[in-house]
Amino acid sequence: MALQESKFLEYVDRKAIARIGGNPLLTNFAMEGNVSGHHKSNHKGSSVEFAEYREYTEGEDPRQMDWKVLARTDKYFLKEFEAETNLRAHQVLDCSASMNFGKPISKLEYAKRMVGTLTYAYLNQGDAVGLSLLQASEHSVLPARRNPSQLHDILSTLGHAKASGDDQLVTQLHQVAETVKSRALLLVFSDFFEDPEIIGDAIHHLRDRKHEVVLFNLMDRQELEFVFDRPTRFIDLEGGSSILTEPSIIRDEYLKQMREHMNQIKKICVETQSSFHQVVTDAEIDEALSVFSFQRTQF
Amino acid sequence: MSFLQPIALAGIILAATPILIHLLNLMRHRRESWAAMRFLLKAKKSSSRMSKIRRWLTLLLRMLSICSLVILFARPISVGNQSFLDLATKEPELVLLILDRSSSMQKKSADSSKTLLQEGLEKFSLLSKSWPNSKIAVMETLFAEPIFLDKFETIYSKEMQGFIGPTDSGANLPETINRSLTWLNEAEIGQAEILVISDQQEASWQINENSEILKSINETINNKQGLWQLGFLDLKPTKAINYSIHCKSYLEEAGTANPTLLIKGNQRDQERLAVRIRINGDLLLMNCEFTYPSTTWTPSIPLTGHPPVGWISITLPEDSFPGDNEYYFTYGNQSILKIGIAIKDSETERFVVAASSLDPDRTLLSKNLFSKQQDPSEHDLLIIQKDLTKEDLGFLDQFLLKGGMVVLFPSAKTNNENVKLQTWSTNETKSQDDFFTLREWNKNEGVFANTTNGKELPLSYLKIHQRVIPQLGQPLAFYADGQSFLTRKIYGQGVLYSFSTLPNLDWSSLGEGFVFVPVIQRIIDECRQKSDFEFIECGDNNSLSLNSALSILGEKQDKPSAQDGIYKDLGKLFAVNRPAGETVDNLIVKNKLQDIVCTEHASWNDAQTATSSFKRAEIWNFFLILMIIFLLLEGALSIPQLTKLLGNSRV
Numbered sequence: 001m002a003l004q005e006s007k008f009l010e011y012v013d014r015k016a017i018a019r020i021g022g023n024p025l026l027t028n029f030a031m032e033g034n035v036s037g038h039h040k041s042n043h044k045g046s047s048v049e050f051a052e053y054r055e056y057t058e059g060e061d062p063r064q065m066d067w068k069v070l071a072r073t074d075k076y077f078l079k080e081f082e083a084e085t086n087l088r089a090h091q092v093l094d095c096s097a098s099m100n101f102g103k104p105i106s107k108l109e110y111a112k113r114m115v116g117t118l119t120y121a122y123l124n125q126g127d128a129v130g131l132s133l134l135q136a137s138e139h140s141v142l143p144a145r146r147n148p149s150q151l152h153d154i155l156s157t158l159g160h161a162k163a164s165g166d167d168q169l170v171t172q173l174h175q176v177a178e179t180v181k182s183r184a185l186l187l188v189f190s191d192f193f194e195d196p197e198i199i200g201d202a203i204h205h206l207r208d209r210k211h212e213v214v215l216f217n218l219m220d221r222q223e224l225e226f227v228f229d230r231p232t233r234f235i236d237l238e239g240g241s242s243i244l245t246e247p248s249i250i251r252d253e254y255l256k257q258m259r260e261h262m263n264q265i266k267k268i269c270v271e272t273q274s275s276f277h278q279v280v281t282d283a284e285i286d287e288a289l290s291v292f293s294f295q296r297t298q299f
Numbered sequence: 300m301s302f303l304q305p306i307a308l309a310g311i312i313l314a315a316t317p318i319l320i321h322l323l324n325l326m327r328h329r330r331e332s333w334a335a336m337r338f339l340l341k342a343k344k345s346s347s348r349m350s351k352i353r354r355w356l357t358l359l360l361r362m363l364s365i366c367s368l369v370i371l372f373a374r375p376i377s378v379g380n381q382s383f384l385d386l387a388t389k390e391p392e393l394v395l396l397i398l399d400r401s402s403s404m405q406k407k408s409a410d411s412s413k414t415l416l417q418e419g420l421e422k423f424s425l426l427s428k429s430w431p432n433s434k435i436a437v438m439e440t441l442f443a444e445p446i447f448l449d450k451f452e453t454i455y456s457k458e459m460q461g462f463i464g465p466t467d468s469g470a471n472l473p474e475t476i477n478r479s480l481t482w483l484n485e486a487e488i489g490q491a492e493i494l495v496i497s498d499q500q501e502a503s504w505q506i507n508e509n510s511e512i513l514k515s516i517n518e519t520i521n522n523k524q525g526l527w528q529l530g531f532l533d534l535k536p537t538k539a540i541n542y543s544i545h546c547k548s549y550l551e552e553a554g555t556a557n558p559t560l561l562i563k564g565n566q567r568d569q570e571r572l573a574v575r576i577r578i579n580g581d582l583l584l585m586n587c588e589f590t591y592p593s594t595t596w597t598p599s600i601p602l603t604g605h606p607p608v609g610w611i612s613i614t615l616p617e618d619s620f621p622g623d624n625e626y627y628f629t630y631g632n633q634s635i636l637k638i639g640i641a642i643k644d645s646e647t648e649r650f651v652v653a654a655s656s657l658d659p660d661r662t663l664l665s666k667n668l669f670s671k672q673q674d675p676s677e678h679d680l681l682i683i684q685k686d687l688t689k690e691d692l693g694f695l696d697q698f699l700l701k702g703g704m705v706v707l708f709p710s711a712k713t714n715n716e717n718v719k720l721q722t723w724s725t726n727e728t729k730s731q732d733d734f735f736t737l738r739e740w741n742k743n744e745g746v747f748a749n750t751t752n753g754k755e756l757p758l759s760y761l762k763i764h765q766r767v768i769p770q771l772g773q774p775l776a777f778y779a780d781g782q783s784f785l786t787r788k789i790y791g792q793g794v795l796y797s798f799s800t801l802p803n804l805d806w807s808s809l810g811e812g813f814v815f816v817p818v819i820q821r822i823i824d825e826c827r828q829k830s831d832f833e834f835i836e837c838g839d840n841n842s843l844s845l846n847s848a849l850s851i852l853g854e855k856q857d858k859p860s861a862q863d864g865i866y867k868d869l870g871k872l873f874a875v876n877r878p879a880g881e882t883v884d885n886l887i888v889k890n891k892l893q894d895i896v897c898t899e900h901a902s903w904n905d906a907q908t909a910t911s912s913f914k915r916a917e918i919w920n921f922f923l924i925l926m927i928i929f930l931l932l933e934g935a936l937s938i939p940q941l942t943k944l945l946g947n948s949r950v
Contacts, residue, residue: 097334098334098335099334100334191334191335193335193336193337220334223334223335228329228331230328230329231324231325231328231329232329232330232331233330234331234339235330235333236333237333238334241336243336243340243343244325244328245339246325246354249350249351250350251342253341253342253343253345254338254339256342257341258335261338
């Protein structure tokens, strides 16, 4: 259930912030920021971390020349340091009707809490954060900004987001790839119940645009275990079609299909150097983000 | 295979329950909104054939489990030689119960609160239900006559209690079994199941005395090569407190009755028993100091103030088996033989009175038999020489039928009225110088037998001038012309002697007494023996002959052959007690009998395990195992799914 406006701050999980806020969340790839930050840049800069020596060519800034090398070798060398910049963390939230599934909390609500928490974390370390809501009717986008008011905007947008309509994930991921111009960290929150091949196409598209892609696969426990004690009529949340079956009979096959589907997406992630995190909605937010945080603080 | 509780088979419809539940489940399904429909659709599409087979197999196994359970409740049984899978009926033609009705069968069973007789009948009921189409017959130890039953339940009807109910008699099981086998043979019974229900008391078997009969039984069963199956049901009596009483001897003197009683008990204590003595109904209490295992006790029972003839009962305190706690006596001058005389010819009467009165202490003569002052039925022997009226003849007919003895002499109207009792020839008379003589008679036994010192009776010296020959009966002596001098006729249970002449000098020299007196005395002795029933035991020949006797203490329908007590017949009191052997607790050593009846077609069954170990045994345990197997298989079909579930629950 969506929160009241006054309670949007509850989308920021304090426990998770306390757990992951100590170390900056880094990227795997170099980013193109416009201010100094914690992330590697593809430009050389003035940080304390040595990068390389390079022969001086005329016209270059002589302030970077290594005078000690000149004194010893009588040659002109420039001493270059790594540049550190901020990043654009663009979060993409799937708001299709299938995200409305889950008890006691729906996948969408859970995803909102993850998005809110990460927004706070990234803004707190000086990164710009943006948000795209993938809805059937409209595609609302909040461009990445590092302004503190961005937190309020994002939380407010999240608060009004509702799950409805067919899954438009792939189509809209392609749009995101086109609209987010510079390199960014794309955090995609979805159940990924679409054909793995077309999901793969979208990820490839994003990677082609030099974006780093992190997929958060949100799943309810019942979807993963599929335990029902009697015949059940399943009604599709997105299409309205239904199917009557004896779950105990098809359970094995269902789980097999699901495993295969997830394995295909994981394989695509490995191929595209993207990250894949499966999150079960009965876990605490801090638990769910701790794995992500651990991977991001090791660089 | 058949069933002891076939009605339970109606429960087989419950086998449809799994299918009904399955269908109901499908009808009463739940609705669930679902996100991951793509996997569901694919899963249903590719749901393997094996899953469907497994589902139907599971339903089938559940149905089979229920079927097994229902059959188990129906208590299936199988014949020993027949495979229980062989459903073809091989029922015996006849199921025969040989029932020990001895007194000891009224003891309580060691295994239940029922009597041994009740428990035995219950076991037989189970057995007979195994063969619902077989005829059922019962041969009991008292009368040893086969009784056919329409259905087993008939055995509990009131009418059958006289034939099946408890008795105070003894039993001779080998004799009864042998009679049963003979009867089966005569009735040409093909296949038969015979069950002997008894407490296997030693007195009921008398192995040594009956060894030849037992061998014959063994041989007969063996010759039948399995067509006749003989089963012995071993019933164990309780070992609860029990005392029994039996009389060893009885002496009556100086106004007191002094029975010597043997009291046995199974308690290893010394105890003072409060014994109740009833004399003609008046209660007298006495104490007996009992010492384990048996005590001989001779109470002195005062008879003063009581009628000269009467009865006594001695009763021990109540215990687990009251059937052997009581003993009955009669006292008084019952041993005096009452002779009634109705003789028209005065000389004949004089000789008859003289010949009958030789032992006045033991005989009581009464003349004018058919006068109003006398009840002729209270006599033991009647000597008659008179013209009999129709009423007299009717009375004599009944008197003889009930076991009385009558001596007839010829009279003027012998040929007319008493034709039913005896037929006489015409009067033959010789001149004074001529006479009939006797030539042949039975010198070895009977009334004309030689004396104890080997001397013949002087029959050949008799001179008979007049004679009327009796036509009916067995001649005991013959005239020279072959005619009967004296005949003896068995009439009902009684005996009729018919003389052809009178002890009158006009008729013969019989009155001299050399022949007449010993003959009359021997007839009196025979009569005395016949009525000497002081120690009658239930079920013995004497008790069987007292069929018309009336019980004084018990029920109206009680018979001396079946129930002990005090009875009255022909004005005389009889004490009838259970046989001495019934108070002996010794049970037969089974091995002893098995050595003799060692045929493979005979089996011993303990009452506790009988229902499962008869040749036709219950096979419920097979169906129990079958049900468990079905349930395990059904479980096995689910276990792999469970394992996968556990393995895949955390992705």
